[in-house]
Amino acid sequence: MLGELQELFREFEDDDDVRVVVLRSEGPVFSSGHDLNEMIDRDAEAYTAVFALCTEVMEAIRLLPKPVIAQVQGLATAAGCQLVATCDLAVAAESAAFATPGVQIGLFCTTPGVALARSVATTKKAMEMLLTGTPVSASEALEIGLINRVVPDGELDANVAALARQIASASAQTLAVGKPAFYRQIELDRPAAYDMAQKVMVDNLLKEDAYEGITAFLHKRDPEWKY
Known part of the structure; x- marks a missing residue:
């Protein structure tokens, strides 16, 4: 499964018809995470290969x-x-739940904790999830910032489709500038982040779709994106 996801993300990056991934x-x-059958009676090399591939997939999402x-x-x-924590956005049904329960079976969720700690509002909440393994409801996941929206179970497909269409209506060129820049700047201190961000803004302004978007706004018409 991880290998297939990795290959799909490679394909999506080069496919101009793909504008948003769900x-x-x-x-x-x-997702229940790793197959525990692969987590027993193996050597360090096998375990390393599993976690390395998982990390590559998570990073592929962030770098896409x-x-x-x-x-x-x-x-x-x-x-x-x-x-879920790694994805750019997350929409959950009311019945969804989230947990990092490895501690209950003797395997602390250290790698899940990387994405979790960078997604939820406080380190204390991340530690609570990691130390107890207690599931968090969709409403609480929304409250702590793990997800963006909670919708009734029967409206999940339609809500996500509408969100995806809204994002896909923007310039793919602009999104390809903005998403990587966002993740780079949050890892920097404030002065360095502003220094990087202003350079990205200049680069963005020199691109075709920025010219088209601003011109369309000034002329009060819908933009016609090149990308």
Whole structure:
């Protein structure tokens, strides 16, 4: 599964027809994380390969110049919760839940904690989830910043589709500038972030779709994006 996801993200990056990616699943579970059968009676090399591939997939989501939305209809646990935290946006059904329960089986969710700590509002809440493994409801996940929206179960598909269409209506060129810059600047101190951001803004202004978008606004017409 991880290998297939990695390959798909490679394809999406080069496919101009793909403007927004939605990660969804079917059934009562969005993702239960790693197959525990792969986490027992293996050597360090095998374990390293699994976690390395997982990290590559998570980074592929962050580095993809196209927005990725997690559509969560059920339980997202361990690396499944990591997946939600890694996506650019996340919309969950009211019945969804989120947990990092590895501590309960003797395997602390250290790699999921990387994305979790960078997604939720406070380190204390991230630590609570990691130390207890207690599931967090969709409403609480919204409150702590793990997800963007909570919608009734029956409206999840339509809500995510509408959000994806809204994002896809923007210039793909502009999104490809903005998403990577956002993730770069949040890792910098404020002066360095502003220094980087202003350079990105200049580069953005020199691109075709910025010229088209500003011209269309000034002339009170809809833009016709080149990208």
